[in-house]
Amino acid sequence: MGQTIIQKIFQAHSPAGTDVSPGSIIWLDLDVRTARDFAGANVVQNYRTHYGDAPVADKDKTFFTFDLVVPAKNIPYANNQQICRIWAREQGVKVYDVDAGIGSHVAIEEGLAYPGSTFVGTDSHLNILGAVGAFGQGMGDKDIAFTFKTGKTWFEVPPTMRVIVKGKIEYPCTARDLTLAVLRQLGSKGALGRAIEFYGPAVEELDLAGRITLASQVTEMGGIIGFIPPSEEIVAYARQRTGRDDLEPVYADPDAEYIETVEVDITGLEPLIACPPSPANVMPVREVAGRRVDSVFFGSCTNGRFEDFAAVAEVVKGKHVASGVMASVVPATRTVFEQMLRSGVLETLFEAGFIISNPGCGGCASGHIGMTGKGQVQISTSNRNFPGKQGAGETYLASPVTAAWCALTGEISAPV
Amino acid sequence: MTTKPTTITGRLWVLTDPDGHLYDDIDTDMIFHNRYLHITDISQMGQYALDNLAGWEDFAQKARPGDIIMAGRNFGAGSSRQQAVDCFRALGIAAIVAASFGAIYKRNAINSGLPIVTMPGLTALADRFHSGDEVTIDFATGLITLGDATFQAQPFSQVQMDIYQAGDLFAYGQTLEEV
Numbered sequence: 001m002g003q004t005i006i007q008k009i010f011q012a013h014s015p016a017g018t019d020v021s022p023g024s025i026i027w028l029d030l031d032v033r034t035a036r037d038f039a040g041a042n043v044v045q046n047y048r049t050h051y052g053d054a055p056v057a058d059k060d061k062t063f064f065t066f067d068l069v070v071p072a073k074n075i076p077y078a079n080n081q082q083i084c085r086i087w088a089r090e091q092g093v094k095v096y097d098v099d100a101g102i103g104s105h106v107a108i109e110e111g112l113a114y115p116g117s118t119f120v121g122t123d124s125h126l127n128i129l130g131a132v133g134a135f136g137q138g139m140g141d142k143d144i145a146f147t148f149k150t151g152k153t154w155f156e157v158p159p160t161m162r163v164i165v166k167g168k169i170e171y172p173c174t175a176r177d178l179t180l181a182v183l184r185q186l187g188s189k190g191a192l193g194r195a196i197e198f199y200g201p202a203v204e205e206l207d208l209a210g211r212i213t214l215a216s217q218v219t220e221m222g223g224i225i226g227f228i229p230p231s232e233e234i235v236a237y238a239r240q241r242t243g244r245d246d247l248e249p250v251y252a253d254p255d256a257e258y259i260e261t262v263e264v265d266i267t268g269l270e271p272l273i274a275c276p277p278s279p280a281n282v283m284p285v286r287e288v289a290g291r292r293v294d295s296v297f298f299g300s301c302t303n304g305r306f307e308d309f310a311a312v313a314e315v316v317k318g319k320h321v322a323s324g325v326m327a328s329v330v331p332a333t334r335t336v337f338e339q340m341l342r343s344g345v346l347e348t349l350f351e352a353g354f355i356i357s358n359p360g361c362g363g364c365a366s367g368h369i370g371m372t373g374k375g376q377v378q379i380s381t382s383n384r385n386f387p388g389k390q391g392a393g394e395t396y397l398a399s400p401v402t403a404a405w406c407a408l409t410g411e412i413s414a415p416v
Numbered sequence: 417m418t419t420k421p422t423t424i425t426g427r428l429w430v431l432t433d434p435d436g437h438l439y440d441d442i443d444t445d446m447i448f449h450n451r452y453l454h455i456t457d458i459s460q461m462g463q464y465a466l467d468n469l470a471g472w473e474d475f476a477q478k479a480r481p482g483d484i485i486m487a488g489r490n491f492g493a494g495s496s497r498q499q500a501v502d503c504f505r506a507l508g509i510a511a512i513v514a515a516s517f518g519a520i521y522k523r524n525a526i527n528s529g530l531p532i533v534t535m536p537g538l539t540a541l542a543d544r545f546h547s548g549d550e551v552t553i554d555f556a557t558g559l560i561t562l563g564d565a566t567f568q569a570q571p572f573s574q575v576q577m578d579i580y581q582a583g584d585l586f587a588y589g590q591t592l593e594e595v
């Protein structure tokens with residue numbers, strides 16, 4: 001019987017003869033294991049407690065990625081980052097420090113995650129790596145300390161569902177609107193405990209940034225991971241980033257077995273927005289238009305790529321953010337920042353009145369940028385709007401294009 | 417190796433939302449808010465358990481060691497923070513029963529040796545359970561007993577039972593030659 005993408009990846013990363021049918025528990029070899037700035041200190045603490053000074057299984061497969069609160073804004077975070085740095089030095093482990101950007105994006109740019117690879121870390125959005133056909137998974141600090149020492153972990157093979165997107169994305173809709181359409185249909189539990197494989201022409205045509213956007217919201221659908229089968233462009237990119245010309249992507253067998261197939265038709269799609277209190281509470285922007293907006297946040301691992309900011313620059317060029325609105329931009333990585341700098345996008349956004357921050361997660365965790373006060377209405381391109389998540393205010397999630405229009409008009413407005 | 421009990425009895429806390437329904441989608445920010453993420457000492461975590469969940473802000477004061485939590489679907493959705501599990505261990509919570517769990521939360525709980533029990537049919541049976549009820553849970557069979565009634569939940573998987581018996585993932589790892 002044929003295998004799905006996750007089954008093939010798992011088969012190649014487990015002892016010979018392992019049964020990878022759904023529900024089986026396997027020992028999974030991990031190509032890369034990481035921790036980020038905060039939970040990293042707990043990983044170190046767990047490691048020291050249980051393994052003392054013993055070396056990690058493979059220092060060249062072990063990394064820290066600081067992205068949550070960068071540079072540290074308070075003493076506890078500064079302490080935790082320093083705990084990781086010192087331990088990393090002792091162990092000879094590389095740190096992508098506070099200047100690098102969001103770990104999952106750095107992993108793709110640096111070729112640490114590539115089609116068919118396995119990657120774990122303390123970031124719950126690591127399944128974003130499904131964007132390049134890799135298996136990525138967020139885990140707790142105990143789990144990660146264990147993987148640092150052993151290079152492997154136990155994992156229950158999830159069943160795979162297929163999501164086939166019919167129709168095409170047409171401007172002003174973007175990959176984010178497609179993603180919101182899928183979320184609207186699946187809801188917060190539609191993929192609970194499952195892997196997803198995404199198919200359909202609109203998905204196949206997505207560039208890396210768009211694939212990242214879609215893959216990043218699988219967590220909000222309850223899914224373990226969402227794979228977007230790599231296009232030729234993605235494979236070429238991964239070969240270049242890894243320096244491995246022989247890199248072969250992993251695709252599902254034609255006779256693979258799926259637990260469910262869902263069709264999402266985006267024909268005639270209009271811009272969508274996720275209203276408080278959950279990312280799956282999706283409706284057309286039109287239906288909530290006119291609501292006063294206080295702040296707009298552009299960034300996060302969902303929409304923090306150069307292409308996202310270029311789309312914003314397109315909308316705001318020669319215009320200015322509405323008075324009284326705070327609009328902030330946080331590039332996902334230093335590479336994205338550089339692209340913005342050299343292409344003129346940064347200048348366009350600056351002139352339009354945006355606050356521009358160094359790369360990282362920004363306001364997504366209890367970060368530096370974009371927290372809300374009581375009564376504040378925020379439009380955000382990030383991935384979660386649970387109560388209290390972004391502060392005491394109300395957060396709406398939308399595409400960079402929609403968010404740009406909201407910033408210009410000072411109210412929720414559908415882009416044209 | 418000492419064996420831990422596979423059957424426990426405890427007082428129930430049924431997490432209901434402001435409308436009185438079993439709470440679905442309780443995410444890790446409601447369980448252990450991100451403003452406390454810098455805390456690494458487990459003994460400091462219990463006091464903040466559920467303090468961002470409407471109606472349950474005072475849970476830490478009410479809970480006693482040995483209590484059992486019951487919740488709806490997708491309990492522990494959201495981030496990978498271990499504190500969302502450890503805060504309950506700090507309070508001595510004996511088990512969490514839910515209709516389903518967020519995937520990462522499930523791992524974190526299993527790896528910490530915190531008993532979690534999935535009961536897929538719970539939502540439809542929610543009105544049978546009330547806070548203060550005494551229930552008995554058999555981890556090996558998945559049977560939950562309340563007075564004369566029994567309910568079927570999922571038994572522990574083998575790896576879950578092994579880790580629970582060993583204490584946690586690290587202790588379990590030492591029992592494996594391979595690892």
Ligand code: SF4
Pocket residue numbers: 067068102123124125300301302360361362364365382383
């Ligand atoms: S941007 Fe937000 S969701 Fe993404 S990795 Fe950072 S904190 Fe997590």
